[in-house]
Amino acid sequence: MPRNLTHLLAAFALILLPVMAPAAALVAKVDISSQTMTVIQNGRVTHRWPVSTARAGKWTPRGSWSAKWLSKNHKSSLYNNAPMPYSIFFRGNYAIHGTNQVSKLGRPASAGCVRLHPDHAQVLFNLTRNVGMKNMRVVIQN
Template sequence: MKTYDGAVKNGRNIVSGLGDCKYRKTREGGRNPVNPRARDGCDTPCVGHARRVAMFLRGIVALLLAGLFSSGSLAATPSLLGELFSPGAEGHTLAETDSGPAGPGGHLTITVDISTQEMTVENDWGTVYTWDVSTGRSGHATPTGRFRPIRIHEIWYSSKYENAPMPWSIFFHGGYAIHGTTDIKHLGHVASHGCVRLDPRNAKVLYDLVKQVGMQNTTVMLIRS
């Protein structure tokens, strides 16, 4: 560790320098400090003595701090604030409530507002996420009503639309599903063939939540506000 080695070298130099200060007798019988290493060879007053002592103390502190950091006892941990404000997935993302996401035995409500093209995810304690979605465009309306997931798949391929990939699929009504999409730029606008599209990262979060609480404890609501 470069900083540690430098601190050790500096500390050793300071310790060796403390012996530079000597004294000479004065006519009055007193003793004045002198510096025998002065460049002009004269016995000039050792005015740097106090400064060297201060440097020595700073060197000791540097050695102690370097030892602590090199030993890992003060190793940095991931910053909670850094994680909180780091760039997230596309769309709006709300922090989880203090009670955390719904655990086993809890309930999950997924509400898709077709009018605003937004999804709200709620657990027993309140709203945990709000994301942009894409629902069915003209001629491919997304059904409205109250549903429950009927099957989930980490990856599914559409048999109707050229084997298009549907990652993190949550089927809730026949062939209609909530799933991830590569067409992220259209999120927030109608664009699908009837399914509810999400950013793939958000789709995985939702998929994991549904697996955690169970399909029987999950409600899917599709509304027009």
């Protein structure tokens, strides 16, 4: 095979690999601008919920991660033992979790985590446990 063709095929493969990679069985897609989470299971939207992300002066990271660890009855070690039920940690101290401040859902209010209604957090937590953390993606975008 000519050398130029080999390089062309290699470049083509690098471009297509992310497209061809299998999709996660479960995706929690957070839209910062609309303060919503869309849950996608096996390529199908199954839930759309209001969330709260970082308030002014705080930051919610943007990007894509797999779930790293789960904590059903977590308490914040950074914020006065604040309850964080059904936590799904995805990047260091950042998690998706339930909140007792449900009246603030739908607008920025957190210190950086993604807050959900506790009932919704429980659903997502159980879905994550069922598919396995490596098969769950957290995607956060503007």
